[in-house]
Amino acid sequence: MIRLMPSETDQNLIAGYILGDLSPEEGRLLKQRLLVEPALSDEMTALQAVLETAYGTESTPPAHLKDNILAAVANRPTPLWAVPQPQPNLLQAPLPQSSAQREGREGREEASAEETRPRRARTRQAASRWLPYGFSAAAAILVFALGIQNYTLRQSVQALQADLATELASRSGPEAMLTFALDAPENAPVIDEQTGEVTITVDPAQLEAVLNAQGLQPLSEEKVYALWAVVREGAFVTTDAKNAVLIATFNVDGDGQQTQAVAVPSVFQNVADVKAIAITIESAIAPQQHQSSPILIHQL
Amino acid sequence: MGSVSANRPEYNPQIDTDLWLALRRGQAEALGKIYDRHAGLVYGISYKVLGNTQEAEDLTQDIFIKLAERATYDPDRGSLRTFLMILTRSRAIDRVRSRQSTQRSKRVWQADYVPESPPLSIDAMVQAEKSEQVKRALTHLSSEQQQILHMAYYEGLSQSAIAKKLSTPLGTIKSRARRGLLTLRKILQSDSQNDY
Numbered sequence: 017m018i019r020l021m022p023s024e025t026d027q028n029l030i031a032g033y034i035l036g037d038l039s040p041e042e043g044r045l046l047k048q049r050l051l052v053e054p055a056l057s058d059e060m061t062a063l064q065a066v067l068e069t070a071y072g073t074e075s076t077p078p079a080h081l082k083d084n085i086l087a088a089v090a091n092r093p094t095p096l097w098a099v100p101q102p103q104p105n106l107l108q109a110p111l112p113q114s115s116a117q118r119e120g121r122e123g124r125e126e127a128s129a130e131e132t133r134p135r136r137a138r139t140r141q142a143a144s145r146w147l148p149y150g151f152s153a154a155a156a157i158l159v160f161a162l163g164i165q166n167y168t169l170r171q172s173v174q175a176l177q178a179d180l181a182t183e184l185a186s187r188s189g190p191e192a193m194l195t196f197a198l199d200a201p202e203n204a205p206v207i208d209e210q211t212g213e214v215t216i217t218v219d220p221a222q223l224e225a226v227l228n229a230q231g232l233q234p235l236s237e238e239k240v241y242a243l244w245a246v247v248r249e250g251a252f253v254t255t256d257a258k259n260a261v262l263i264a265t266f267n268v269d270g271d272g273q274q275t276q277a278v279a280v281p282s283v284f285q286n287v288a289d290v291k292a293i294a295i296t297i298e299s300a301i302a303p304q305q306h307q308s309s310p311i312l313i314h315q316l
Numbered sequence: 317m318g319s320v321s322a323n324r325p326e327y328n329p330q331i332d333t334d335l336w337l338a339l340r341r342g343q344a345e346a347l348g349k350i351y352d353r354h355a356g357l358v359y360g361i362s363y364k365v366l367g368n369t370q371e372a373e374d375l376t377q378d379i380f381i382k383l384a385e386r387a388t389y390d391p392d393r394g395s396l397r398t399f400l401m402i403l404t405r406s407r408a409i410d411r412v413r414s415r416q417s418t419q420r421s422k423r424v425w426q427a428d429y430v431p432e433s434p435p436l437s438i439d440a441m442v443q444a445e446k447s448e449q450v451k452r453a454l455t456h457l458s459s460e461q462q463q464i465l466h467m468a469y470y471e472g473l474s475q476s477a478i479a480k481k482l483s484t485p486l487g488t489i490k491s492r493a494r495r496g497l498l499t500l501r502k503i504l505q506s507d508s509q510n511d512y
Binding site for chain 2: 027028031032033034035036037038040043057060061062063064066067068069070071072073074075076077078081082084085086088089090228230231271273
């Protein structure tokens with residue numbers, strides 16, 4: 017069958033999609049093009065195959081691996097459905113809503129020491145190699161035990177924060193929630209450019225919000241990320257010299273991630289008074305001094 | 317295209333997007349389906365880079381758990397398969413580097429000054445991975461296009477990171493990568509037609 021080549025513009029969009037670098041505008045454009053010309057998805061298939069021929073490789077994984085992964089995910093205390101839901105997507109097809117959100121929360125309450133099993137098993141194997149070394153083994157076991165305790169505590173905190181996120185979404189309908197995506201400021205020096213992303217989902221009625229950070233640089237112990245609301249002149253709220261109110265401080269894990277519930281100031285009840293939401297890097301002992309410029313910002 | 321794996325599922329971005337959104341809505345069974353579609357790629361890359369089955373299994377497990385727990389994939393930006401490909405390679409390279417660094421530290425700690433053979437570099441692994449057909453096709457790309465695709469898909473760097481490293485505007489990096497991929501397609505397609 018002879019297939020007509022797509023236009024140069026379509027090819028460029030499809031290549032961007034396959035390489036994973038479409039801008040939001042290009043994403044919208046491609047979505048429109050796919051609606052008009054569904055055959056373009058064949059081009060996606062072909063181009064994906066090319067990328068993998070050059071840069072991918074496949075092997076059949078062992079049969080038990082799938083069950084291990086599904087069991088590990090099912091037993092984790094912070095299942096996926098606890099985090100804020102995505103906006104409608106480029107290739108979204110209508111799907112029935114699931115009741116699994118509620119089930120997921122119930123499952124999480126039952127989460128026990130089982131959730132750490134895969135990591136424990138791996139760590140146990142590593143520790144066993146040290147057993148012949150007597151004293152070193154005891155030290156390794158102590159470190160291991162402290163590590164597990166720390167891990168479990170961290171997971172519990174994350175589960176509580178995730179519970180609040182789910183609670184926020186269930187208390188207010190999605191239309192009542194305000195979501196702000198923060199980007200690098202236009203005048204940021206290239207060297208300071210942030211590749212991470214932060215979204216803040218605010219429930220103005222409850223003055224609560226969920227901060228979701230991805231891909232931020234982990235900071236040293238002396239520094240902390242600070243989340244600010246910059247308000248308009250005359251807004252009925254106490255501000256610092258930069259017309260800002262410190263909402264919260266936070267850190268990210270080694271992968272640059274953080275999901276955190278935060279209380280927002282009353283100025284969010286009249287969002288017209290909020291001029292911008294920004295993130296700066298401040299001294300951990302005195303973030304309120306607000307000495308740095310924004311690394312990420314959303315202008316309202 | 318002769319070298320495309322016969323086991324690879326027919327790639328359909330719509331199916332992946334639907335599965336991803338179902339997973340985000342809490343339909344846990346969607347993860348099993350995503351696994352069925354992409355585990356071969358994730359495990360394959362893990363095994364190629366790490367060189368042993370235990371570590372490859374371990375990384376494959378981590379990749380799918382992360383996918384389920386963190387909303388880092390954005391279906392508006394690109395394909396899930398490419399996202400998994402880059403993530404896997406990047407994490408696998410991190411592990412190789414960490415392993416090499418641990419080995420170096422161990423040698424220093426043991427005060428072992430016996431001359432050592434150089435560790436297997438990432439570049440050496442890359443060269444071993446490529447088929448002759450692909451190596452030939454890549455020669456048709458400009459050196460800039462080859463370099464950008466190499467940095468993205470073998471070194472696991474983001475395009476922003478590549479732009480910084482090469483001191484080149486992000487838009488230029490994007491357009492070179494896209495043109496490179498489209499050129500690669502033309503060459504591989506024409507090679508495939510010449511087979512018959």
